[in-house]
Amino acid sequence: MKQEFETDFWKDAKSRMIWDDIVPGEPRPTIPYTLTLEAIQRYCRAVGDLHPLYFDEKYARQTIYGGLIAPPSIHALLMFACTPKDDWMRSPGTINAGQSWSYHEPARPGDTITLRARALDKFIKKERLFAIHDNVFFNQHGEVICAGRGWTIRPI
Amino acid sequence: MINLFDTLTPGYRIEGPEFAVSRESIRAFCEASLDYNPLHLDDNYMQSNFGKTHFGGIIMHGMNIFGLLTRLLTDWAYPVNAVHRRLETRWLKPVKPGDVIRPHGMVKAKQVTAKSRWVTIDVEVRNQRDEKVATGEALVEFPVEAAP
Numbered sequence: 001m002k003q004e005f006e007t008d009f010w011k012d013a014k015s016r017m018i019w020d021d022i023v024p025g026e027p028r029p030t031i032p033y034t035l036t037l038e039a040i041q042r043y044c045r046a047v048g049d050l051h052p053l054y055f056d057e058k059y060a061r062q063t064i065y066g067g068l069i070a071p072p073s074i075h076a077l078l079m080f081a082c083t084p085k086d087d088w089m090r091s092p093g094t095i096n097a098g099q100s101w102s103y104h105e106p107a108r109p110g111d112t113i114t115l116r117a118r119a120l121d122k123f124i125k126k127e128r129l130f131a132i133h134d135n136v137f138f139n140q141h142g143e144v145i146c147a148g149r150g151w152t153i154r155p156i
Numbered sequence: 157m158i159n160l161f162d163t164l165t166p167g168y169r170i171e172g173p174e175f176a177v178s179r180e181s182i183r184a185f186c187e188a189s190l191d192y193n194p195l196h197l198d199d200n201y202m203q204s205n206f207g208k209t210h211f212g213g214i215i216m217h218g219m220n221i222f223g224l225l226t227r228l229l230t231d232w233a234y235p236v237n238a239v240h241r242r243l244e245t246r247w248l249k250p251v252k253p254g255d256v257i258r259p260h261g262m263v264k265a266k267q268v269t270a271k272s273r274w275v276t277i278d279v280e281v282r283n284q285r286d287e288k289v290a291t292g293e294a295l296v297e298f299p300v301e302a303a304p
Binding site: 005007008009010039042043045046047048049051053063064071072073076077079080081090092093094095096097098099100101102103127128153155156 | 173175181184185186187188189190191192193194195201206207208209217218219220222223224226227230231234237239240241242243244245246247
């Protein structure tokens, strides 16, 4: 599957929902994503985590994981990989205020990952526009990889 | 393997390595996470005001800091077959190129449930001025079957 990514987040800014448009409870459109070993390792290098469970297949096979896995926080990548370019998470100026994530099955190289996502809530606090998003990532077997919520401050 | 769960007491500390933040490290996280928000790329854009907040230059991704906290937990859990199950964080201060940050953890409580054993850990990240830039809480599972 060819996976192209628009890195200019201004380009589709006009087509994205602003805070006023966000409907709590409404599902966000998502796209399946095939997680490669290359993408996992690029992510690991960026956060400075070179654990052999992510790099050394021989080592990983002898552990309880039975093979290479991705680090739990790989959902940082999956969030952008599994959402279309007009998703409001990409709005320039979106500020991350907080996150909470629960982990179940590890993501593995070659997994085809799907996302079930929705806005959960929106509110105003200290003149800031907040949205809470609720996300669950699944592997190709329908198993939950991780589930989490994010609190973002929306650009005005 | 030592049975770490039994010996843990509140106040037990877990320390992670330092992370030096640079324009290059922020750019690398853009490419690794596909988060190309101009907050992390565009100094001109960052001269503008965000409500009452003025950053004055590009900032590190919150999720990169989340990744450092994750490593703090997994580096501690993997060798004893414990499993990192949950991480909750809040960001308190922006982190900028030139900053050096470091994640810390401290065991808060232990809990035995019907099917497993759990440790809650307070986590935080501090910069070179000892300012807290992120705070949170984690949950690590010590499965019974993995115990010696």
